[in-house]
Amino acid sequence: MFTSFRIYLSDIVPVRRGGSLPSSFCTNLIRLVAALCLLIIPAFALSQQMPQDTVKALSEVTVQAFGQHRTQATAIVTTIDYTSRSNKMSLVNDLNAVPGVRMEERSPGSYRINMRGSSLRSPFGVRNVKVYWNNLPFTDPGGNTYFNQLAFNNFSSIELFKGPVASMYGAGTGGLILINNDIKQNSSASLEYIGGSYNLQTVLASANWNVGRLSSKVTYAHNGSDGFREQSKLRRDNVSWTSVFNINKKQKLSASLLSTDMYYQTPGALTLKEFEANPRAARPAAGTFPSAMDARAAIFQKNFLAGITYTNNISSVFSNVTSIYGAYTSLKNSAVRNYETRNEPHFGGRTAFRFNKKLNETFSIDWNTGAEVQQGNFNIAVRGNRNGQPDTLQTNDDVNTLLYNLFTQATLSQSSKWFYTAGIGYNKSRLKFNRLSDTPGLQQPFAFSSELAPRFTVMRKFSNDLSLLASVAKGFSPPTVAELLPSTGVINTNLNAERGWNYELTIRKYLLSSKLYMEATGFYFDLENALVQLRDETGADYFVNAGRNRQKGLELSASYIFLPTEQSFIKYGSVKGGYSYNNFMYKYFSGVNGDFSGNRLPGVPRSTLALATDMHFKRGIYINSTYYGASSIFLNDANTVSAKPYHLITAKLGYDFCIKKIGLNLYVGADNLLNENYSLGNDINAVGGRFYNAALRRNYYAGAVIQFGQKAKLL
Structure with a gap:
C-alpha cells in the first residue's frame, strides 16, 4: 500500500526516469514545500496547545442517506457543512477535498461531477449522479442535474455517497448527493458581500424566523x-424558500422552493498550443465554425x-416520509455548432416507510421500504446559429420519459456489534422520442429491461473506536436523454444500459481519545456496457457502449481535531487529509476508432491528494488553508494525450466579532496561490486537439458578513 502511494504520488510531482530532474523541478519543489509548510506549521502550533484530558465521543448523528445513524451506518457517507475556504462562487474546492469525488468547472457556471469515474458520460453537465434537495428529486427524469442552479446559501449540509445507489435511490452507478437546507432554531438574518478578481461580485442574504409552530427560511444569492477567459462572464440570481409547519408532535409539513435565473458564456476548448500561448483566449474560428465570440456562445x-x-411518526417504531414536487427548466444554448432550446417540465414524488424496533436484548431491526416515480415531457429544438441568434430549424423533438423504482432495505443489528444489511431496488425506465421536424413524424420508443439492484453489507464494530465494513452492490444505469439524443442530432438506437457489481471494504478507526479519525476504503467495480462519449469529425459528441471497465481504487482520509485548554489563546483547530488512487481500465473496448482494451479511462487522475488546516483563535481571528494536487490525466481513449499534474493552494484570513447583538465577520483570501496554468474540465476525445479549458490563475477576494439575532459563524 505505501509503496503504491509513493510511486503514484510522484505523478503529482514528476521525476524523470534515469535519475535526472526536469528543469522546473526545483522551482516546483520549493513551491510545494512552502505550501505544505503553510498547512502543517499551523497544525504544529496547535498541537503545542493540546490538553491532556480526553474528548467525549461524538453523539449519534442521523445520516439521511440510507436512513441510518453515523455511529451505526452501513454506508460510507461524507458530510460537508456550510463552510468554505474559497470565494463561494462554486463548490469545486469543497467537493474536491473528498477522496473519490472530483468536481470540474469547464467555465464559470459549467460544472461536472465525477464520482469514481462517472464523468466519462458527462461532456457537459452532471449525469449519472442522483441528487436530492430537501428530500425532493433534483435530478430530472431525463437523467440530467442542473447543479449550477445552486447558490452557496441553498444548503446547510451536503451528504455524498460513492458507488451504486440503485437499491434505494433509483438507477445510477455514479453516486448520490443529498443536499439539506435546514432552518435555524433561532430567528436571525445575515447579509454577506464578496468582491474579488475579475470583477467578482457575490451577495448572499438569508433570514430565519419562528412563529409558533411555523419555521421559515428565505435566501437570496447573486453571483x-x-x-x-474571454467569453466567460457569469450572472446568477437565486431565491429559495423553506418552511416547516409542525402539525402536532408526530406530524409536520415541509415546503421548499428554489428559483434560479442565470446567464453564462462558454469560451470553448483550446488546443495545447493555444492553451500555452494564451490561456485567457476563447476558442478561435476553425474551418467552417465561427469563434466562440462570433457565435456569442452562452447559456x-x-x-x-x-x-x-x-x-x-405514526408510532414510536413506525414512520413515513412522503414528498411530491414539480419543476421546470428553460434553457437556450448558443453554441459554435448550433443553437439549442430546451423546455423541460417534470414532476414526481417519493415515499418511504420506516420500521425501527428492538426485537429483544440481542437483536433490533431497521427496515425501510418505498417507491419513487418521475415523469417528464420535454421539447428539444436545434437550429442553426447566426451570430448568436437561432436560424433554420434542424431538429425538433418531443421527449416523454417515465422512470420509477420500488425499494426495500432492512438492517439487523446483533448486540450492537454486528450489523447486516440487505436491500433491493426494482428500476424501470421508459422514453419516447417524437421527431416533429420529420415528415411524416418519427416516433422512437425506448424501454430498458427491468432491473433488480441488490445491495448487501456486513459491519463489525469491535469497539466504539474501530469498525470494519464490507459491501456488495449492483449498479444499473440506462442512457440519459442527452446520450440518446446527443449534439449530433441523431437519435441513438444502439445504446444499452450499463450495469455492474461493486465490491468495497472499509475500515474506520478513532485514536487519541477520538480526536484522530482515520478511514480507508478499497473498492472494485466491474462495469459492463459502460457508456463512453466520443466525437465525430465536426466535434459533435455521441455515445457508445464500451464493452467492459475494471475500476479499482483506494481512498484514504484522516482528520484531527484540536480542543485546547481554557488557558490557551486557540479556540479550535483541525487538520484533514484525503488521498485517492484510481486504477481505472478498459478491460476490453474495441470500436470504429480502434482497440483500446487495457488502456486507462480518460478524464480521471491516477491519484489526488487534499490537505486542509483550520485555526480559530479566541480573539476572533481564524485562518483556513488548503492544498489540492492531481496527477496527470489522459484525455483520450488511446492514451496518447494527457494534461499535466497541478497543485492548488488556497488561504483565507478572517476576523469574527460582535457588537452588542450584531455579529460581524471580515475576511480576505486567495485561490491558486502558486499561479498554476492548468485545465479544469478537459474535453475528452476532442477533435482537432481541443482538449483544454483553462482555469483561474491566482486570484484574490475579500468579504464581509453582518448577522442579526445571533453571533456570526465563521464562514
Missing part, C-alpha cells in the same frame, strides 16, 4: 464575474423547483 438558463414533504 457575477467577468471571468478569467441562458431558468430553473424552478417546488415541493412539499409530509412526515408522520
